[in-house]
Amino acid sequence: MSSANRWPARTSAACKAASGFGRPGAADMDHRLIGLLVCPLRKGPLKAERVAGEPLRELLCPADRMAFPVRDGIAVMLESEARALDAPSAPAPME
Numbered sequence: 001m002s003s004a005n006r007w008p009a010r011t012s013a014a015c016k017a018a019s020g021f022g023r024p025g026a027a028d029m030d031h032r033l034i035g036l037l038v039c040p041l042r043k044g045p046l047k048a049e050r051v052a053g054e055p056l057r058e059l060l061c062p063a064d065r066m067a068f069p070v071r072d073g074i075a076v077m078l079e080s081e082a083r084a085l086d087a088p089s090a091p092a093p094m095e
Contacts, residue, residue: 039064040077060085 034048039061046059046068058067059075065085069076 034059034075037075037077039066039068041066041079 031048034046034056037046037059038044039046041061041064044061044063046061048056048059050056055073056070058069060067066079066082067085068078068082
């Protein structure tokens with residue numbers, strides 16, 4: 001299926017433009033969208049920590065110390081998919 005056929009015929013050009021359809025880097029999350037998202041556990045604000053030149057990989061919730069993954073530009077806001085930021089590290093082997 002070609003990318004031109006991904007949208008129903010009645011989808012407006014404005015809707016396609018707003019979605020980032022066909023735009024390079026469209027898989028990266030828009031900072032305005034990140035501002036609207038909240039932690040699904042406590043409804044607190046999320047932080048986006050980006051590495052320059054790379055797409056966003058996680059949204060962090062400082063209150064819950066959880067990191068929610070971003071896959072293909074879509075935030076996965078499920079507790080079961082999140083990782084703990086302060087997970088205990090493995091103990092050093094004893095000699």
